[in-house]
Amino acid sequence: MKNLFYLILFLLYTIIPGWSANTEGNKALTFGKQQFNTGNYEKAKEFFASALNQDPNLVEAYEYRAKSASKIGKNSLDADISFYKSRLITMKEKNFSVHFGLACTYLEKMSFDSTSKQQAAKELLEVITKDPSGSFGTRAVELQKQYNIKTSKPEFSIIKIFKYYNSIIFYLIAGLIVFSIILLIFRALYPRNRLKSTFAAIIVAVLIYILATMTTLTGFGLRTSYGKSIRTGGSYTGGMGIHPGK
Incomplete structure (x- = not known):
């Protein structure tokens, strides 16, 4: 009860x-x-x-x-x-x-x-x-x-897809290049233990990725978005944030 x-x-x-x-x-x-x-x-x-x-x-x-x-x-x-x-x-x-x-x-x-x-x-x-x-x-x-608006499905275009995801593709390629370089360095340092060198390369690559992400967000990413683009007259709270009255 x-x-x-x-x-x-x-x-x-x-x-x-x-x-x-x-x-x-x-x-x-x-x-x-x-x-x-x-x-x-x-x-x-x-x-x-x-x-x-x-x-x-x-x-x-x-x-x-x-x-x-x-x-x-x-x-x-x-x-x-x-x-x-x-x-x-x-x-x-x-x-x-x-x-x-x-x-x-x-x-x-x-x-x-x-x-x-x-x-x-x-x-x-x-x-x-x-x-x-x-x-x-x-x-x-x-x-x-x-309002007599005709419905239309977005056209499939490989160029549009590339333009939309170009930044993701760029960072993915850059990440693979950095990882390959780190892997080569560690394999040179540990030529007899490939498992150890691969694991060490992955750890370092992940740390570099986290550091780069944090630098981007705190350095200029969030500052540009919040400081210049957002003009609401108040801070954001939860889902929709503050709807400006005027």
């Missing part, structure tokens, strides 16, 4: 915070709609940003946020585009919600720039590919039909 009591407490502890966040997110979404309908678009956008910070799965909030930004002006749309692009840098997995927000923003920007439709089509396709049966993917298909 005591174990059952602790189990119930544990379930409540894990479920209630998520339920509370969803409730707060829906409240912010409702307040945002009220402000939007009364023409207070800047305040509405702040509420929609708050809703997404509480619950990043509120599909409707992304659309209303883009609509609010469109009412405010082109600069507001451009700021949101910069924000979403910066999120794609730091959020590599399950980022279809970011692509969806970017697609909605591009769709609204069509009233200022007709070429934005191509960008919107690209982002919608990303959403459908990454979340085919989810709420984001379903809504993306509806938006394709609503």
Whole structure:
């Protein structure tokens, strides 16, 4: 009986915070709609940003946020585009919600720039590919039909694949060259024990790889991404991070 009591407490502890966040997110979404309908678009956008910070799965909030930004002006749309692009840098997995927000923003920007439709089509396709049966993917298909965006599968091209993975291929080849050099050195040092020389070469190569990775991240990789590209007016927390209100 005591174990059952602790189990119930544990379930409540894990479920209630998520339920509370969803409730707060829906409240912010409702307040945002009220402000939007009364023409207070800047305040509405702040509420929609708050809703997404509480619950990043509120599909409707992304659309209303883009609509609010469109009412405010082109600069507001451009700021949101910069924000979403910066999120794609730091959020590599399950980022279809970011692509969806970017697609909605591009769709609204069509009233200022007709070429934005191509960008919107690209982002919608990303959403459908990454979340085919989810709420984001379903809504993306509806938006394709609503804006008369033709679906197209990406063409297979060996050149495009090489361009996309060129940095990975470069580092892979460089790593193999470095490993081969290290292996030759250790085999020269231990000519009678190939197993020992191979093992030592692998250890040194791994250490060099770790050191190179840490140097890249702390030296210029993260600094460039966070310092220059990301402009949110706040720090990132958890999944979606901070949605700027303006």
